[in-house]
Amino acid sequence: MDLNSDFDQRAVQNAHDAVWNASPVPGVDRRMLDRIGGELARATSIVRYAAGSRFDRHVHDGGEEFLVLDGIFSDEHGDYPAGTYVRNPPGTSHAPFSRDGCTLFVKLWQFAPHDTRPVRIDTSTAAWNPGLVPGLSLMPLHEHDGVSTALVRWAPQTRFDTHTHPGGEEILVLDGIFRDEDGVYPTGTWLRNPRGSRHTPFTGAEGALIYVKVGAIGAKFLTIGA
Numbered sequence: 001m002d003l004n005s006d007f008d009q010r011a012v013q014n015a016h017d018a019v020w021n022a023s024p025v026p027g028v029d030r031r032m033l034d035r036i037g038g039e040l041a042r043a044t045s046i047v048r049y050a051a052g053s054r055f056d057r058h059v060h061d062g063g064e065e066f067l068v069l070d071g072i073f074s075d076e077h078g079d080y081p082a083g084t085y086v087r088n089p090p091g092t093s094h095a096p097f098s099r100d101g102c103t104l105f106v107k108l109w110q111f112a113p114h115d116t117r118p119v120r121i122d123t124s125t126a127a128w129n130p131g132l133v134p135g136l137s138l139m140p141l142h143e144h145d146g147v148s149t150a151l152v153r154w155a156p157q158t159r160f161d162t163h164t165h166p167g168g169e170e171i172l173v174l175d176g177i178f179r180d181e182d183g184v185y186p187t188g189t190w191l192r193n194p195r196g197s198r199h200t201p202f203t204g205a206e207g208a209l210i211y212v213k214v215g216a217i218g219a220k221f222l223t224i225g226a
Contacts (some may be wrong), residue, residue, distance in 0.1 A: 004034035015188025027053030042109040054097030062109030071102025077129035158200040168217025176208035
């Protein structure tokens with residue numbers, strides 16, 4: 001399957017247009033955002049676990065990054081409540097499940113070859129840093145070889161300067177409404193802007209909380225089957 005696989009093109013998927021697809025495991029559904037491959041794929045997805053659903057133990061040869069959006073996700077290593085950010089590097093394995101149901105934002109096969117550091121952050125208690133403009137706060141999550149991931153909190157009526165993303169930008173709106181000159185993006189909207197894209201983002205009365213990854217488009221990640 002190829003979905004939003006041309007990374008030179010802008011991609012936007014609004015939450016109200018979401019299509020859920022069943023996975024091979026009963027009770028686990030996926031909202032596919034971008035994907036190259038079949039069940040073994042370079043993929044970005046929203047994954048929804050029904051209460052009591054579980055996966056068999058499996059290995060993430062290409063690594064796994066996820067952010068728990070709601071509920072509690074679990075595996076034999078522990079419980080991950082809403083707001084937990086995790087990076088399981090290539091070669092790690094687990095048998096995940098959810099007792100009461102949960103929703104995750106998941107990225108697979110998007111690790112650089114030498115990015116081997118496990119990460120686990122409780123974003124509900126981690127520190128926020130001042131942003132580059134008043135009203136903006138930043139929580140760094142991960143950085144490796146020019147690819148940076150963070151949560152960014154926008155106070156109401158905040159505007160950022162016009163800027164360019166040489167390595168592209170990917171955003172998931174976690175709360176509120178994010179805006180730029182190209183559109184309005186309510187909670188649950190996913191967007192990916194290509195390398196060299198330029199915009200002037202801002203918020204209205206609602207403010208916003210967003211997940212942001214910059215520098216990843218065109219980065220060298222592990223290749224499936226290599």
